[in-house]
Amino acid sequence: MIKLVTGEEMQLIDSYTIKEIGIPSMVLMERAALGIVDHILKRKHIENEKVFILCGSGNNGGDGLAIGRLLGNKGIRTNIMLLSENYTQETSMQLKILQNLNIKVDKYDADQLKKYISESDLIIDAIFGTGLTREVIGHYKDTIQCVNNEDKFVISVDIPSGICSKSGKVLGVAIKANLTVTFGLNKLGNVLYPGTLYASKTNIVDIGFPKRAYDSRMLKHFTFDENALQKLPKREARSNKGTFGKVLVIAGAINMSGAAFLSAMAAYKIGGGLVNIMTHEENRVIIQTSIPEAIVTTFNTLDNKELDKTCFIEFKSSIKDANVIVIGPGLSQCKATKELLEYVIRHSKVPIIIDADGLNVLSNELSLIKEHQVEIIITPHPGEMSRLLGVSIKEVTENLIENANFISKKYNIICALKDARTIVTNPFDDVYINTSGNNGMATAGAGDVLTGIISGLIAQGLRPYEATCLGVYLHGLSGDKAKERVGVYSMMARDIIEEISKVTNIN
Numbered sequence: 001m002i003k004l005v006t007g008e009e010m011q012l013i014d015s016y017t018i019k020e021i022g023i024p025s026m027v028l029m030e031r032a033a034l035g036i037v038d039h040i041l042k043r044k045h046i047e048n049e050k051v052f053i054l055c056g057s058g059n060n061g062g063d064g065l066a067i068g069r070l071l072g073n074k075g076i077r078t079n080i081m082l083l084s085e086n087y088t089q090e091t092s093m094q095l096k097i098l099q100n101l102n103i104k105v106d107k108y109d110a111d112q113l114k115k116y117i118s119e120s121d122l123i124i125d126a127i128f129g130t131g132l133t134r135e136v137i138g139h140y141k142d143t144i145q146c147v148n149n150e151d152k153f154v155i156s157v158d159i160p161s162g163i164c165s166k167s168g169k170v171l172g173v174a175i176k177a178n179l180t181v182t183f184g185l186n187k188l189g190n191v192l193y194p195g196t197l198y199a200s201k202t203n204i205v206d207i208g209f210p211k212r213a214y215d216s217r218m219l220k221h222f223t224f225d226e227n228a229l230q231k232l233p234k235r236e237a238r239s240n241k242g243t244f245g246k247v248l249v250i251a252g253a254i255n256m257s258g259a260a261f262l263s264a265m266a267a268y269k270i271g272g273g274l275v276n277i278m279t280h281e282e283n284r285v286i287i288q289t290s291i292p293e294a295i296v297t298t299f300n301t302l303d304n305k306e307l308d309k310t311c312f313i314e315f316k317s318s319i320k321d322a323n324v325i326v327i328g329p330g331l332s333q334c335k336a337t338k339e340l341l342e343y344v345i346r347h348s349k350v351p352i353i354i355d356a357d358g359l360n361v362l363s364n365e366l367s368l369i370k371e372h373q374v375e376i377i378i379t380p381h382p383g384e385m386s387r388l389l390g391v392s393i394k395e396v397t398e399n400l401i402e403n404a405n406f407i408s409k410k411y412n413i414i415c416a417l418k419d420a421r422t423i424v425t426n427p428f429d430d431v432y433i434n435t436s437g438n439n440g441m442a443t444a445g446a447g448d449v450l451t452g453i454i455s456g457l458i459a460q461g462l463r464p465y466e467a468t469c470l471g472v473y474l475h476g477l478s479g480d481k482a483k484e485r486v487g488v489y490s491m492m493a494r495d496i497i498e499e500i501s502k503v504t505n506i507n
């Protein structure tokens, strides 16, 4: 698990380290500067290059001054410009050290700035870090625009200047970096859109924050890297298909068998023991032919699109047998879907994953999930979430974490809000931010695959929140493998399924 922090949280970690532990601020700053210099010195022809460092008045600017000093020591041609005059204590001390060494530091001058930018090969952005609190205006804005207008390699110190460290939003204007080197823990702003596009590649350097400084805080945001594959459920040697759980997939109205197929296939491919598909009677043959490994039970609808109630006899025993239930993919928004959903919520004793049309039906009657007895996971995309919350899609996508948090808390459920950075929340404020996946996955059916993966993980015994976070991560990773094989243009949902085995086959 990789923790992520807001600027505010990082500042608390900074001040705990400095005030409670006693590591001097200047020591941290020196290590931060050394971390950046390491990256600069890795450049192939750095000895022939010219570096230009832009510094603000806060400690991010202090890092910049220290970088300038260390590069000067290495004989690298460096120009430094300070953009303002009300320095923090540390930045004043850094400036004093540079003065003692007779290192020139320019004050802001628009013409000189343009000259330095055009002369340099590498620009170091140390204007604002985690202390940015408001819109960037005036000569700061002009400076950032000047940098962005020239095609130079830019390294941002900690976070691209102009990006909000908590939300990833651009506060007016922001540096477009080629590389961001961040300290201690990665900042949310470097991971969330649009900030992540400005940060480009992000490297984290350890500057000596003691582990206790992180552990003493309730850090709620996290992400995964490939180490998360260790969390895959263990497969006992002495086992049978019952060991790995039973998934019930309630999916597929007339002519919509595809969604049921994709969810069920994904549930099998991730290791679920047995999948029972409950689908419309019309889909029986196609489903049985396309996925003979699945058990098929069916329901029928009457002329008015209500459910033919005789199906409840078989339905009851399917629900009783299942370890996890998926409901919604391709069900359509008819009365039957509402009846099925209501029945499942009332009678299930196992976790329920509600997706697609299950969510659309739910948005007309959220009271259905108010008094649920079991864990509920919803997997909306922004359109479905906007209907659930009665707000615009823009409001959803601009505040993914807040919206996912809100619905999780209000209804006591798990929410996987799907986007290019899917967010998974629970009622206890935990926030998983997914960084796997790619734009090839913006293809019909990719969401059905995700539901199947999550259900298969729950069937094998993972707890619902853990399964949802891991499922989202593995889904993205499978998409990344599919990108390598077929590329983003040709990727189809079935390509993601095909790659699940490559992702899980780790031993």
Ligand SMILES: NC(=O)C1=CN([C@@H]2O[C@H](COP(=O)(O)OP(=O)(O)OC[C@H]3O[C@@H](n4cnc5c(N)ncnc54)[C@H](O)[C@@H]3O)[C@@H](O)[C@H]2O)[C@@H](O)CC1
Pocket: 014, 018, 025, 026, 028, 029, 030, 032, 056, 057, 058, 059, 060, 061, 063, 088, 127, 128, 129, 130, 131, 132, 133, 134, 135, 136, 137, 140, 157, 158, 159, 183, 207
């Ligand atoms: N000892 C420490 O505290 C350490 C801090 N570090 C660096 O310090 C940074 C955080 O430093 P600070 O908290 O001083 O904050 P920043 O350096 O991000 O700058 C904040 C300063 O800019 C001003 N400001 C904020 N928004 C502005 C705007 N829109 N227009 C103009 N001025 C604006 C603030 O009033 C403040 O003076 C980190 O990102 C990191 O780079 C590192 O050196 C590691 C150690």
Ligand SMILES: Nc1ncnc2c1ncn2[C@@H]1O[C@H](COP(=O)(O)OP(=O)(O)O)[C@@H](O)[C@H]1O
Pocket: 356, 381, 418, 419, 420, 421, 422, 436, 437, 438, 439, 440, 441, 442, 443, 444, 445, 446, 447, 448, 449, 450, 475, 476
């Ligand atoms: N640009 C992207 N980067 C990463 N993941 C993406 C991107 N676009 C889509 N996805 C993922 O693909 C899936 C699409 O799901 P969804 O919109 O429900 O599709 P459908 O309803 O067609 O099945 C989600 O899990 C989403 O996170």
Ligand SMILES: [K+]
Pocket: 060, 125, 126, 127, 128, 129, 156, 157, 158, 159, 160, 161
């Ligand atoms: K910066």
